[in-house]
Amino acid sequence: MSRMLVLIVALVVTAAGGARAAAEPEVAHFTLGNGLELVVVPDHRAPVVTHMIWYKVGAADETPGKSGLAHFLEHLMFKGTRQNPGDRFSQAVAAIGGQENAFTASDYTGFFQRVPREHLKEMMAFEADRMTGLVLSDEVVRPELNVVLEEQNMRVANNPNGRLGEQMDAALYLNHPYGRPVIGWRHEIETLSRDDALAFYRRFYTPNNAIVVVAGDVTPEEAKADAEDTYGKVAPRAAIGPRRRPMEPVEEAPRTVTLADARVEQPSVSRYYLAPSRTTAKPGESAALDVLAHVLGGGDNSRLYRTLVVDQGIAINAGAFYSGTALDYGKLGVYGLPKPGRTLHEVEAAIDAVLDDVSEHGITADELDRAKVRLIADAVYAQDNQATLARRYGAALATGETVEMVRDWPQSIRAVTADAVRAAARTWLNPRASVTGYLVHSLKGEEKHS
């Protein structure tokens, strides 16, 4: 169930970093003259820094027919610039014992390095250079397209869970580009060109569309001075308007998707509900969804796990998640994996009964308290990880949250009431705004759901 594991991990990561412990660092937030935002999270425990740059552009900003372009460009960003040709940047990171990576999502594209503190400015200079200096030749673009296609093979084409997730997103979003896979539809990836990548780069890679997050052994003033000496010298090269995407119509009808693959040995049923994101939610609503998802399906003590796995013994696993870091929509999800001899229908019916019960009767005071303690504790633990902390701030700011929202997240969790959780369940566990996915071995037989 690698996809679900990824989603659960993502939840924990999302919940992390915002905890306001006693020892919480003071987060500084600047905007340079060219529009680039800088967030600094001091952390002096070790002489290292995590340096990330987040561009406010992702798969949901692609032109229809060019899906996968944001992710393809992320790969191509490692092909060198006029000033630093080839892999000189990566070699420099490796030479100082650093780590680097990059990632693409629907709303953002990010690059990061973790290096000894004295190399921060050097990293900034490299990133500032490749914000405008990228050089792409057909000789490097074509082989990289094959790398991306191979990644698509691994993550989706040869991964039944990945394929089901792709189909469920496409069915959940009837109009919004979150319905497109971040990696792209394979037949569209195949047609992406050097010109497509460069046009996208020139349109979106500009200081007024970027957020730099530095977490580590540096003061806000030092980081700001370094940023001004490097990023500050890059002129904005494109006007960036508001990010407006086609939105969903009123959700009218529950959907299902059945993915059959001969490699499936463990069937599963999962469901996505369209929900607000932290950015679009009313005050308190996304925190209530965090608590709801935790009570429903966060760990062995959750309603779903206890009911389906422990009490009824019909499932080998069951859970829930809420992913709320997004510009336009969040997602609430539940899933269950039947024990051998049990059907997806039985498991789905049991999940529905748990959801109905919470919508009708709400959660107990004990459940509420335990969820809060656990969610806040997880966030505090996650602060220990510099990269996690930086990532939380970057993802939040790239999707319309503020530094204050991240910082105050534990307070929001503390303020959640049982009534708010029941209201969230009643509002957002709405079958009309849902898609249910069945992962099965074959379409014939009792597992057929078409």
Next chain:
Amino acid sequence: MSRMLVLIVALVVTAAGGARAAAEPEVAHFTLGNGLELVVVPDHRAPVVTHMIWYKVGAADETPGKSGLAHFLEHLMFKGTRQNPGDRFSQAVAAIGGQENAFTASDYTGFFQRVPREHLKEMMAFEADRMTGLVLSDEVVRPELNVVLEEQNMRVANNPNGRLGEQMDAALYLNHPYGRPVIGWRHEIETLSRDDALAFYRRFYTPNNAIVVVAGDVTPEEAKADAEDTYGKVAPRAAIGPRRRPMEPVEEAPRTVTLADARVEQPSVSRYYLAPSRTTAKPGESAALDVLAHVLGGGDNSRLYRTLVVDQGIAINAGAFYSGTALDYGKLGVYGLPKPGRTLHEVEAAIDAVLDDVSEHGITADELDRAKVRLIADAVYAQDNQATLARRYGAALATGETVEMVRDWPQSIRAVTADAVRAAARTWLNPRASVTGYLVHSLKGEEKHS
């Protein structure tokens, strides 16, 4: 079941006009110097002509987020021009006892008048004028938006069949803009502006993107001379490139959609399969789909009707259709309406058994012959209707077919073999490329399919 009736009527219309009877008219096809195509179908039985102009632009050409724009512009085209302000064009048609109308689809937008033959050139002059002379003020645009929203209410929002069809299309097409409703998503219609309409108009309403079809009491030479004197004087005002839309990924997973509405008194199950259109099909394939749909569900003698309604007595109606007039994809559909006391599951299982039988064993020689006779006879009868004939040519040319393909359609039907029908069934009755829609009174109870 008005939506399905519309679809069935559409099939008959689509099948019409192409018959090559002994008395078949010689169809003439010209291209004027400015790129405008002219098709003339002489019909001298009465002193009238049907004059249509088809623009090769429809809902599938809209920018995401602006759905409904093609249809909204169709309405606004009746608001007058500099030369013919207000409703002067419509008044002129009425004054001579003519009829007029307009229509929008995913691939085209059309306008037509049926008038006494001596007024043909006048109609051409009016249409040529409004190809470039449209005048729109906010005073006319805003009220017309309300008219369109009211039309959406009637056709979709207050029509459970219409809502289900909208949701099924959105679920069938994961990436292609055929998944958007032609009338638009309501929340996007509400935001359409005068500027949106004018920009769309200037981009797509140009002689090099138009097809004029004249059917009636006129010779090709007369019609051509009239067209050159009117349309021929309009300079192309936009370059029209190839029509490229985002295409579907490989279809992976059967989908379902359940639309519940308290007004539903007669539940139904229907299924759409993605199929080739006449334009995209391999030679012979779309004719085989015509025959397949007819044998499966064309009338009381069809497999589905006989099995479900007559023999098993579990349904009050059942049928099938193929709609093949489209630039990118056609659609094969089946449906059944359970008798009181029977469930959608029973009806769906019976439909599946009929489809499986045809895929496995094919159709009989007798079924093949009867389908051919009936399809060709329908087409010959349809030739009697001048507007139907004109519409068939216009729709075909606007979606990439040729005059020859329309003319030779009866021959294509005659050439279909039982093997070709079975091959079409095996290839295109593919659950992975299908969506099944359930229309129910409520989501609870035995009719729940989520």
